Amino acid sequence: MLVPLKWLKDYVNFDNSPKELAEALISCGFEVENIIDLSEKIKNVVTCKILNIYKHPNADKLKICKVRIDNNEEIQVITAATNIKVGNVVPVALDGAVLPNSKVINAGEIRGVLSEGMFCSGAELGLTEADYEGASADGILILNKTTSIGTDVNKIFGFDDIVLDIAVTANRIDANSIYGIAREVAAVNGKGLKIIVHEYEDLYADESINVSKYIKIENRAPELCPRYMAAVVKDIVITKSPKFIRNRLRAVGIRSINNIVDITNYVLYDMGQPMHAFDLDKIKGRKIIVRRAKDGEKILALDDKEYTLSSNQLTIANSEEPMAIAGVMGGKNYSITDDTKTIVFESANFKRDSIRATSKALGLYSDSSARFGKGIDSFSQRIGIKKALDLINKYKWGTVIDNISDNYPDPEDEYFDIEYRYDDINDILGTDIAHVKIKTTLNKLGITTALKDKPPDICVSSVPDFRPDIVGVNDLAEEVIRFLGYDEVVSNYRAPVRNYKASSLTNKQKAINTLKKELVKNNAYEILTYSFTTPKSFNLLELPIDHEFRNVVKLLNPLGEDFSIMRTSLVHEMMKSISLNHQRNNKDFRLFEIAKTYTPITLEYTAERYKLIVGSINDDFYAIKAIVEDIYDLFNVEVSFEAHKIPFFHPGRSAQIKEKSTGHIIGFIGEISESVGANYNINKKVHLAEIAVYPIIKDCGKEFMFKSVSKYPSIERDLAIIVDSNINASQIISTVKMSGGKYLISCDIFDVYTSEQIGDNKKSIAFNLVFQSNEKTLTDAEINISIDDIILSLSKIGGKLR
């Protein structure tokens, strides 16, 4: 919100410097993002009167001008301009002057003659015709004859002002106007608010001439338009706005059009009420109908573009067609032109969500839609339309028809009462503010506050209708503290005794930390990727059309296709991260991520499951498998790895991981296939494993019973057998464990070996066996029995002792 200080002074007197004012506003919750000095662009350029013009002795095209810049001071300026005459008042840039294009002007000799300044054209001063009549003409800008001499030109052009750029929080819809900010400034300073006196205050009462003779208003959509006020002005004079209006609009970034259009924009900033003006003579049927558009209905808007409307969009129509997209933009065919004779001013309240949705759907934004989009209170329509009529009247731009039409089916109360105890406010704030101080602070804000019943100290605050954000005592507490300052919240407050309790992470939360530490220990870096992904990932991973990963939750309004679905697996982002690091020449790395995946279960329910993915480049299958096995081992989860074809993995180098206790598949591991690797621009081996986190952590923190360790020695034996190469390690181990007897406590394969000697399709497997008893020292004889049993069972799957 841009607030020119001269404009602000229309409604509040203050002595604060701009910086002090900004600080005061910041302290009460209005962030001042910038203090803009409009005069900063032009420095040291003043008005002067040309007294004499001489020919330059050394140049045909140059002239020497004697000019007066002060009652007592004359200087000499050399110019090539041809449009100047003795007696003209013109702008002159003096020694050291700065122009809007940042050019610095210095005094100096031109062809041997001293020039103490430079005359300026309108363009050199950054002016257009709207800023000053004649500014667009070639040559030096000739100012009005009556312009006083020696004046800073910023004053002439209205740049002698400071503008505060204020960020208004979403709840303070009342403060999106000069008048609204004035109320805050007055409250901060505790004084200075000027009462607005409207000339048209009494019009409500006068029924003698009725506006309905000119126009009938019908509101068919009060759910989108809670209030619609309209006034008719006849004998309209279309002209240029006075300089102060043009300057003020320029200061807030609005182009001046003509007096009527300017009034609507002026009131928007002045009172926070967007207005619109229709040419009454063009309104078919002399009827304004506030209604929803018909689906497919078209309107040519002021921006010369045609828009197609739908039934959730509000229009201001006549008996035949829409004349405006309500609150967003007027229709070209009903706009004010130089021939307009009679106008209707609209001052309405439209629902903010409807306006925002319409703007977004049509891609059409305006100052009006921006203002409505934030929401306005129902107080502003009243003061807005009156302000507009005041301006018409003051400048005699037309005759206001008595009676403002006011369609307000469900009027809100002007005041809203809140009952509470003063100490409720201290309790919320943790302060010890005197009751009288609370009372005076609220009163300064226009919230009339008084004690109602002495004991039990109940008081009442009446909140005016322009503060719909205040509904309870918490809101009042905030009003008090933002004006008294948060330093009031100090440690002398008697803090009550609290029920502090010891706190720690849950076992599952601790388990996730342990999991991450284990991965870090294994040389992996934790990556962080987006939860949304692209449907293209399915093809990059070569997933068949019915693959479970393709069953996804879709976003209705994604930031583009690449972020349009919620991921069901972390593989794609892992591949992207590996690829990125590979492209950047980072070598031999491991990455991991723990994040949610999202699987739709029903229309209303999506399962959010944490998954862990670990990936590596230039590693081998068993290295990644070891990490995964270590994790399961660490958390006492028994799993088996079963060879299984997975679309994006090498068909002979991938496995699914099965949880033994439940039989559930809880993860997969493998080597990325060559073609999928190529899809991600990786020509090196990539291995990855994705496992569900829940099975790992679900039993964490379960109570366990300590088991004593055997005090008798263990005995080790090594065996090597030759088996068919299609017999896998897990088969051999399970065979050994089944047949090894009660003293066998472990069986670990330590070597797998193939050679010509052993034969085709055969392999040698060597493993280490450990036997131990809790009751006694085992004898060789006892162990030999077990070994014989093991060899016998292995022979049943084709195993021969080597």
Place this chain on the structure above:
Amino acid sequence: MYNIEFIEEECIADVNSCKNSQDINAIRVKYLGKNGKLTTVLKSLKDIPPSERPEAGRYINDARIRIENKINTVESIIAMSEKEKRILEEQLDVTLSKKSNRQGGLNPISIIINDLIDIFLSLGFGVEDGPEIEFEYFNFSALNIPSDHPSRDSSDTFYISKNRLLRTQTSAVQVHVMKLQEPPIRIICPGKVYRPDDDATHSPMFHQIEGLLIDRNISLYDLKEILEAFAKAFFSPKTKIRFRPSYFPFTEPSVEVDLSCPKCGGNGCKLCKNTGWLELLGAGIVHPLVLEECNIDIRYSGLAFGIGVERAAMVKFGIHDMRLLFDNDIRILRQFR
């Protein structure tokens, strides 16, 4: 006895000329071994008349002791010098490195979240989790966000359907917790949140830590005390905080909390744009309508705060572009271990 003296002389000469421990071992065998020269003489004692044996025995034994001592002395000297030589040979260039299994590292976001969790655990807060795909009710309505509030627009919220969305704030977890737990409640909830922004200071996915405290007589003073404790622990003991009025629909009063600039200590620098303060987080007293919606007993009141994790990471690590936190280049990740 000439023989003995001769053997002793020969042995000493041998010992004096030996060069290494192998030589000395050979000498020991040569003279004192089973068939060694001196051993042989000793064995021949049985050939001498018994009357002479004691003296001869003593004589030979004395010589054996002398020889042994001599051999032992030289042996230890040789062993010493050989050890020194070996140590010299084994000397390593300790400045050389072997590329080994280096440790990986946590993501900076995890590091910050862990730090924050540690701090709030020490302040008695538990840690809660909640769904990321939320019903509109938990993310907005229950938090007193009116149905026409701009934050509900599709330009500010990712929608899955009309009433389901990606949560835009971890505040949604507040509602779940309040509906399930009895006060007093003292929790934080870290997690991912989503908003449709993407530039140097915004990411469409980012992290927040929501804090909620429900107890008797909670006031802004409690909020100040907790946040001050957090800021001092997370940044430095010299850190100061200040409150500025602000607006969030689910807290009233609402405050913006500024942090005295950790870089310049509040004197003004480029980081804090010469103000001495950095915007840190939003907080406030839980709105009575939110408490009512969550069926919290009227005798209780509460405070809530929301910390932007990326923001905290950027301030703490001096990162200017938020997108770097999502880049996943190990050269970046390596710096945060």
